[in-house]
Amino acid sequence: MLLGPLLVLAIGAAAAAADPQAKYRPLPSLREQDALERSWVKARHAFVPSVLKKHGYDAWLLSMREYGEDPAFRALVPTTTVFSSRRRTTLLFHTDASLPNPITWIDNTPGVWSNLNATLYALDPARIAVNIDQHVAFADGLSAGERDALHANLDARYAVRLEPSREIPVEVVAARVGGAAQLAEYRRLQENVWAMVAEGFSSHRVRVGETTPADLEWWFRDRMQNLGVTTWFQPSVSIIRKDGTGDVVSPGDVLHVDIGITAMGMNTDTQHLGYVLRANETAPPAGLVQGLHNANRLQDFVREEMVPGRTGDEVFFATKKRMADAGLNGTIYSHPIGDYGHSAGAIIGMSDIQGAVPHLGSNKVLENYWTSVELAGETYVPEWGRVVKFPLEEDVYWNADTRTFEFVFGQQTQFHLVQPARGGLGYLAAKLGVAALWSQAK
Incomplete structure (x- = not known):
């Protein structure tokens, strides 16, 4: 009896704007990589x-x-x-x-x-x-x-x-002095990271009730080898849930990954969030979605305040003022990236120093320059009854045409979703986007 109205509701639901769809992009041969680097x-x-x-x-x-x-x-x-x-x-x-x-x-x-x-x-x-x-x-x-x-x-x-x-x-x-060719290769690396995270934080790799953070960490390392890249740090995966953290992925969990890859003398650094859908859900709770969007605003504040010639400390305090004016909370700890993962240049706060950073904070933002916009927004999530941290990280580059720092591949504005286990009317209802009706039917 429910299929008619369910289909109507599903068809009428508005779709959210999608984040960039990442695909695996093969790297040039090693000989070609060497020529580029030279x-x-x-x-x-x-x-x-x-x-x-x-x-x-x-x-x-x-x-x-x-x-x-x-x-x-x-x-x-x-x-x-x-x-x-x-x-x-x-x-x-x-x-x-x-x-x-x-x-x-x-x-x-x-x-x-x-x-x-x-x-x-x-x-x-x-x-x-x-x-x-x-x-x-x-x-x-x-x-x-x-x-x-x-x-x-x-x-x-x-x-x-x-x-x-x-x-x-x-x-x-x-300095990033390789011009458009170097940026194109860096964007290829970034897209591969996004593709890895999208695959890792999906039902293709996550078995709810069985998969652990360590399982995903080592899967990421193996995937890097398959792609012909290495890394400058061991990827870390953690579980965030209503009542704290966990050791095994369960429905309703938020998944967090901190991951970077290395190739052609370049390093990336990315932090993304995933959500494990419950059987009666088609999207994360609204409070989690809002928390992610609040953290997105902090990312935008940082890159917009990164004016060449400003010190890292000046960018930090300008960002904190905008956060206060907007009623947003969080910690800012962004760093340059390039030949090293934590590279030379202006440090914008640190995880344990939310103020002026001695010596490193006095370095200046430059043109022809890349930075990892790394931070954690803090938002009260009503569904969980507590303040939740939303750690995010994306790499940005200086666009000489727009005179702004822009995201190399994209900005995560939606959770990666791990779909509920297949089978049963609950799964069908979830796929059709009618979680509330299914909950009432139960």
Whole structure:
């Protein structure tokens, strides 16, 4: 008797706007990846002199030994084929347009010092930046041993010209200089992450009452191998439910994943939410949906306040003001991303510091720059009778045309849904979108 009105109701229901539909996108061959990376590295090498001039330096000197690489090294080589430095690797960037940049020596004999000194005589740089900093890792890559070796072997007139610089290594590592080609490959990586999460948070991979967070975490790792990518951290999956957390996925659970992949010298970082439908549901409770949308607004606040030239702290406080004005709560802890998962640049709050972040918060937002907008909104959910955290994370890039930071692939505005177990009239009613009538029939 119910099928007639059920069908009418189902047909008349308004559909919500869909999030981007992600598909698995195969990566280029390793040989093609290496060619792409080499073009990006070449562009970054060409970019360095402008950073030196911007901060009043004539040269930037990096020296390291194999397996004791400077953090900036990864940004200066193609990672598809170059996995470490060799012997002692010494790089000298400079502002003389008539010479190659950088000038590189791979040499563990004393000859490297005579060659370096001869080059310095020719260039005669007044200020030479080195990576020494007590507070920022990306600016602290010169090991104590290499520092001592430089002071012992450089001509005295140049040894006294070495100056610690924070801005140069931070800005070089932070810069995304590969243009549209690099962004296209990064977007491909992001879409693969979305596709993985959509598959992982579905009835294809979740067996209600059996699947555990660890099962999904290791499934994600296996899926990465199948896609030809690796990761910079173990994915984490957790269960959020009305009465706390859980060890096995059950109906009515919210699923949370924090996941990132690595390929072509680039890293992603994503946090999404899923919901396990009950037999009489076609959508999550309204309070959970509202909580997700509130967290979306916080994401928009952060990216809109990311104005190039502002410090991370300035972005943080501007975002918190907008949150207060809108009556929204949550924690903000966004970070740059690129050559590293937690990369160089402006830190916008931290999970345990909801205020100015010492040293890292004073770094500035840049153009040609990517950031993970990471945060957790907090919303009272009436159906659960408590405040619930909604952790989300999406990567954004600087769009030079719109002069704004935009999402690389998309923004999660709807829960990934794990459908109820198949079979029975309850399942049919849920599929037709008439949970209330089915509940009354029961």
